[in-house]
Amino acid sequence: MNIFKRTALAFRAFARGFSGYDVTGGSGRWPTNYMLNAPVTQSLAAARLASRKIAHQAENNALISSIVTNAVTAIVGDGPTVRSAHPDPEVNAHLQRVWNAFFASCDIEGTMSLGGYLSRVARGFVIDGESFTKFIVDPLTMTLSLQLLSADQVDSARTVPSLGMTGDAPNIMAGVEFDAIGPRVAYWVLPSQPDAPWASVLPPVRVSALDVAHVFEPRFPGMPRGVSPLTAVAPLAMELDSAIDAAVMKLRVSCLVAMVVRDPNGDLVYDINSPNDPATLQLEPGATLKLPPGCDVSFPPTSEMNTVAEVLSQIERLICAGSGTGVPFFVASGDLASVNFSAGKLGMAAFLRRVKALQQNHIVAQLLTPIWDRIVLLEVLSGRLRAPDYEANPERYTAQFLFPGWPPIDELKAAKAATLNIAAKVKSRAEVISEGGRDPADVDAEIEADPFSADDLSANATNISNQPDTENV
Incomplete structure (x- = not known):
């Protein structure tokens, strides 16, 4: 026994000396539980509990509530506009009318527009780390409606591993079903929200992944569900309340x-x-x-x-x-007295990059694009839109979503910079208009319908842009 003990101690000493890094735990400074041994499993175990605690903080902690509100407002604003990629103006006009009608009343409850619905989606993304949207098609009118699902409504307790017994056996992990290759094929959804009064106790129902849009940020490979981005600061926010x-x-x-x-x-x-x-x-x-x-x-x-x-x-x-x-x-x-112009501009620039990443990588890619594809498909199947090249050229039926632009701090300087960029051919006029969240075609139509002379307005704008800026002199 003594020989085995001495051998084990010698091997441990050799391992500590060979690693040479304190992060390996050789010095004993690192706690044993201070590591993520299984990120996917540990995140699934902590996600639902974390979301409930963060939801409480979002309603009771002033700073967390402000972070959630500002993040949701920055991500969504009053909702995006759409630009169809089809070369035919008549097809674009038809799809634009359909989109406007859908934008005005998109949810199954009929209580809000798409902008308000996206605000609820963004709020769920920030607090719960994910948001689920179910596509509901009216068989009579062939129109699309959206139903927002609670994160707890997707049964996170349903996990059925395939165990590799059969090649076609599905793999269900936290209510998300994968096929043998890897793509998501279905979600297991409870008929009613678990926190609703007199909630149903019926078992979850299998819903095809084509009818569910899952907005989340997979932080690790193979991660089926999301974790709130506020998870890392939730303990510190609790300490802030105590302080x-x-x-x-x-x-x-x-x-x-x-x-x-x-x-x-x-x-x-x-x-x-x-x-x-x-x-x-x-x-x-x-x-x-x-x-x-x-x-x-x-x-x-x-x-x-x-x-x-x-x-x-x-x-x-x-x-x-x-x-x-x-x-x-x-x-x-709201402490604007502690920041100067340069520091505030730098901080807002980093914030804008993060907001743009969330918009394009999650809101657009995981929700708006599937919604647009389903709307176009319903128009084609119902016969309201004649599209003989729908299957041959699917890229023509895509769209670009333009979110509301940020108001400039100094409008005159921003206008001068845009004019110089267009004149130097660094940016196009369409790009400058799109940055403001508007469709260049709509702007051109409004300019043509303007009763004033466009040439006179252009000349006046040129004279104004050439004037020196004496505001800060």
Whole structure:
């Protein structure tokens, strides 16, 4: 036994010396559980519990609520516009009319437009880490409606591994069904939300993946479900609440004014009817106190609060930096006095890049593109749109989605920069218009219908752009 022990100790010493990295745990500084051994399994186990806690923080923590609201508003705005890629103007006009009708009333409940629906999708993405949309087609009118599913409505407890027994056996992981090759083929959905009053206890129903749009960010290979981007800062947000409560209590204690009357000798006897009895002494504004002979007064020390604001601000900055949404600290906190123009512009530039990535990689790719494809397919199958080249040239029936642009901080400088870029052929006019979230064709139509002379307006714009900017001189 001693030989085996000595051999094991020698092997461990050899392994520690061979690795040479503290991150391997050889020094003992790293806790044993401070690692992700199985990212997919651990994320599935923690995702639903994390989403419930973050949902509570989104309704009760001021900073988390601000981050969620600003992220949702930045991602969606008032909803995107669409540009059809078909070369035929009549087909484009027909698809545009269909899209406008769908945009006005898209959900199965008939209560909001597509912009409001996307706000609910983006909110679910931020809080739950994922959002599910079910496509419902009316068989009579051949029109599409959307139904927003709760993240808990997709049965995360349903996991049925194929175990490799048969080549065609499906693999169900957390309510998501995969085929033998790997693509998603179905979702197992509960008939009603688990948190709804008098929720149904019926088993989940298999819904084809063609009828479900799953918006999520797979952080690891093979990850079937999403995790909230606020998961990393949720514990710190809870500590922020505790720190704020402690600071408020500390402020209340510091505001208390008290005094202690002491009798060093302890041999004085006071008459309770005497006006200078210590038990009757009170601190009042403008009052003059007369202490009995031999007594002195001391005041309890009060703690300083000079650094409390700095500590709270540092915690808030860490939460904003690690939230995964890109919302800057000065936007989430509303503290615009702590940022200058250059720093604010740099922070907003990073925020815009993150928002654009979320829009294109998730909202457009995982939701809007499947919605557009289903709308075009229904128009073709119903005979309302004649498309003989639908199968031969599917690229003609794609679309580009333009989200609302961000208002410039200095509109005159932004207009001058756009004019110079177009003149230098660095950017096209269509690109500049698309950055504002509008379709260049709509802008051209509005210009042609404008009663004013376009040449006179162009000349005036040229004169204005040549004027020096004396605002900051």
